[in-house]
Amino acid sequence: MTIGTSEQRAVGVPVRAQAPTPARARGRTRLGRTLLVAALVLVPAVTMTAGRASAVGGATAADRTDAARLKARFPVAGLGSGRVGTVVDVGSGRTVWSSAAGTGRMPASAEKLATAEAALTVLGPGHTEQTRTRYHAGTLYLVGGGDQVLTAGGLKTLAAATAKALKQRGLKVTALRVDDSLFPAPTAATTPPGWQRGYYPLEVAPVRALGLGGARVNDTALAAGKLFAQQLAAAGVRLPSSGAPKRGTAPDASVALASHTSAPLSRIVEHMLKVSDNNAAEGLLRLTALGRGKAATWKEGSAVVRSVLAGYRVPLAGVRIYDGSGLSRSDRMTASALVALAALAVDPRYAARLRPVYAGLPVAGRDGTLAAGMHRFSTRPSSCAAGKVHAKTGSLHDADALVGVTLGKDGRWKAFAFVTNGDVPATRARQGLDGLAATVTGCW
Known part of the structure; x- marks a missing residue:
């Protein structure tokens, strides 16, 4: 069983309630713009100067601590033998820690990050249908x-x-x-x-x-x-x-x-990521293809997504994209590719275009597919990270993923990607993923 629309049912956010009726559309559009401006103001920008200095001087003390803890915790997090992961300091681009980051895995709904960023890039946040x-x-x-x-x-x-x-x-x-x-x-x-x-x-x-x-x-x-x-x-x-x-x-x-x-594309992207809407993702994939003058098919849409990701220098070795939702069992993403997608959500160079991705990421223990009601970040040790982690979930019956961003103990943005494939109980896998994300925040 995948989560996609079943995630929506568990979250309790009916899709039909998301897009405004025309009588409310203008107000919701203004709200979207207000939220976007607020996000730009409230979300700390990546300090590129500090990042360059850190890149020259090596890892921060917080990064070294995180790397040591992840090295010890990752093998015993209950993710099975199909686990891969990586953590990156966004400002410097430096890898904090990684394990089999170049190995392709089924990303499940974490692939929606690629769909969202491609759609926003090709069509623009204000695009409407x-x-x-x-x-x-x-x-x-x-x-x-x-x-x-x-x-x-x-x-x-x-x-x-x-x-x-x-x-x-x-x-x-x-x-x-x-x-x-x-x-x-x-x-x-x-x-x-x-x-x-x-x-x-x-x-x-x-x-x-x-x-x-x-x-x-x-x-x-x-x-x-x-x-x-x-x-x-x-x-x-x-x-x-x-x-x-x-x-x-x-x-x-x-x-x-x-x-x-x-509703404007920015709002649709936020909704699609927050509740993991498979239908919206597949529609966006085809609209993205049309935006580049291609046929509205999964094949053309996937080709456009790859082209957009290449433009952002997302590493595509080992990546295979066959849809917009991540439902395909033939999809493959590496942790290196997924962490690059997460980093783009807080990269100040692309804020005007991609900030809706950050706004749409479920917040640990608060909303969407990471709400406490879904038993995410609701118990120790991961509960210390509630409200601090912004991440996209992914789940098939034999795949679980958590890909997102958080501020590390050093006050710098860290992007992370943790994925497991294989016969691992979902509850155990998700508890393990949440614990690893909490480790990145430095609260555990």
Whole structure:
């Protein structure tokens, strides 16, 4: 069992509650900007001058202590023989400690860090998507724009605006079609390698360009169309009894009626990382491909992600990417690559672009997939690190990961990546991962 959407259920954060309805969108967007500015002010910047000096002078006393403790604790942390890990001082780039850091492992949902950073780089934090309605010869088209966190409320507002436009133009609707053609239809040929048949629809829905966030159905577009038809009826637009939604592509000659704007990408990334939303991650992978003028497929999206990571000088030897969520059992990430992704989240050179990654990382013992209610950082010895560690979790039935950042005892940013693959009880593995992260903070 993967956690992805099951993580969302345990966290108790329904996806549909994350994206604002249009009536609230502007306020939430302003809130997002406020949070971003606050993060830039409150999160200590990496002191590059101190980092260079430290790099010349060698490891700090805190780093030497951490390295000695990790050397002793890592082998007995309950992670099994498939364990790998590394810790890096972000300012200097110096490795504090590592073990098999170049060995590829299934990263599970920790791979979402790569998806998030690629999407923010290609599309920009303020990027939004549009869900539109168009009309042609009696047929109304609901056109998906790739918004993976579209809410029922947002769809209702779009229905009301559409009904108003139809009335103003004196247009009669005889049929409703859903247009999700922005993404290729999900088939066996378009499914990422390494995805198991049992993933659908609870862990991830077949990837489409139209659907309600969190919808756990095999055809998210038709499900959204059915709800939209009900909302249209409530707004005074009644379809014929034979007018149940079907799939269809809006012709070029169709007329635009209304649109709904998604939350900004910064907010979607924060949500996706905080609750480990598989559907959002897969949608972002395909939108990232489109942003580079490529086809909206896992293959093209993964190629763009690799290109972006290479631009950040993330080491890619041993890295294999087949999706955006980390569900693929063919995915491989090294601890060296993962720690580089974590370091980017607090690198001041990329703050304007990548700060939503830091904002979206679950906080130890506080929220998201690291909430105390999920038994993370809630007991000794790791409880001393509650509120201090910001990290992305990852979990498959035989893989666990914790990748993130924290301020070390020396007041400097440390990035860490700990991953294990193999038949290790999840509870024991996660307790071990939390303890190692606490070691990096210097509180244990």
